[in-house]
Amino acid sequence: MLSQEEKAEIDKELSHVPTKQAACLGALKIVQAHRDGWVTDEGLLDVAEYLDMSPDELDSVATFYNLIFRRPVGRHKIFICDSVSCWITGYKEILEHLHKQLGIRPGETTPDNKFTLLPIPCLGICDHAPAFIIDETTYVDLTPDKVEDILKEYD
């Protein structure tokens, strides 16, 4: 069941679009934010019912997008840019360093559930490559030393 809070947020999305379906991605993001960062089958069914969509149709939409998570994720998500400008300026070195420090490869979560590492296409910060985003914070001009300090900020 959707919580009152989730419903209120979804209703706000619904207020500026003419169909219920148009709010579905917003609704999935809301549910994901309230429920450990990912959309469970139950969460999907809740949204489908509220927006009068079939669960299958909603799942086909949910799985199309990069930022709707249908599998468990850690408390913090590291979105590392794997596109061309970062690749040229040292993406692989940063990726290796993350592996050394956290023991995870792209798509994996640390055993303490702290970080999930996710490769993501170009973040639009190519003039300060290589770059990654943790949750909603952008880090640029990365070097292995910098990465070490950045990771310390999270718990």
Place this chain on the structure above:
Amino acid sequence: MTDTGMETPLTKNIRDDRTPMTIDEYERAGGYQAVRKALSDMSPKDVQSLVKEANLKGRGGAGFNTGMKWGFVPMGDDAPQPKYLVANADEMEPGTFKDRLLMEGDPHSLIEGMICAAYAIGASVSYIFIRWAYHLSAGRLRKAIAEAYEKGYLGKNILGSGFNLDMYVHVSAGRYMCGEETGLLNAMEGKRATPRAKPPFPQASGLWGKPTIVQNVETLCNVQHIINNGADWFRGLSKTDDGGTKIYGVSGRVNRPGAWELPMGTTAREIIEEHAGGMKDGYRFRGMLPGGASTDFMIDEHLDVPMDYGEIMKIGSRLGTGTIIILDDRTCPVGMLENLEHFFAQESCGWCTPCRDGLPWTEKLLHAIEEGEGEPADLDRLEAHCTWLGPGNTFCALAPGAVEPLQSGLKYFRDDFERHIKDKKCPWR
């Protein structure tokens, strides 16, 4: 900030640290004058004609005349309502970061351009479709929109003109195809971002079946300046036939990667050497993608070609987004292409077979060559893909764009490909 701003209308308000102007500061700098002028002195058709005459070409990559595009929107009392305007702020083309500069640095400029454009086509609802990664831009835009409502530039009966416009920020759930204009419409409707068949064109039947214009952020930011200063002034900003200035950018191994507003038609040599500070010590220029991942390579001999829509086309590439990605001599061109085709293969929406199956195949072939497991016939296979995935064989422009760097890479860096195959290893490792 420059002295007068007349030569750099898009960036004149942008501070070095990109802290945006408040609405009061923006108004003091001449902001929202174009909205006043358009709404009181001009008809929607007047705005359309003026923008058409200015030859403002779409800055999202395709380069279509903006005023002409607006001309296809049904006007008058019996036109379907509501009509929609969408600012395309998806900016997921690898190597592209120009719209972010405009939105972070001067959010009111996009809003003012959108109000003028919405007036020109009679739209009453507008959305800014922005990629998720641009948290800072989205926040600044939301704040600026609230300020504009408060001052009466948005909402009902704007400045007493009888014109109504609402504006919302819509944050994407992420996928390159959301930037394709009809994929974007499907994404906004809560569907998979696959493209739609054209016709009908969005101008006639777009969002929820209503007339819709989708326009790139940089395109929209020009509109108010054309209204304020006229079509001749705008065309005069350019060094070539395509009107206006352009936000050019450079990424890769240069001394000062960044983005700059320069006259349309500035050469790559000037952009790279004067503005980006030239190549970093120890790196030599080998080639460049002139406007994002889906444009053909240019090499040394093309550095003096004016970077505009028409001139670059003549040498077999495209201006695209105008943000240059540099290939240096210490970077393997085969590896770079493998990275590019990985992106395109991953972001293909899967709607049509040649793209869905062909792009992963090119990635595999490039991977094999890069790992020293390629064979000479692989080059023919790659060439064949460039033909099969070229214009006319797929539903949207993703696949043709994907093979642009590949076909030109095969042409200009042939020796490097052959060396990988002959030596059975990547010479850069």
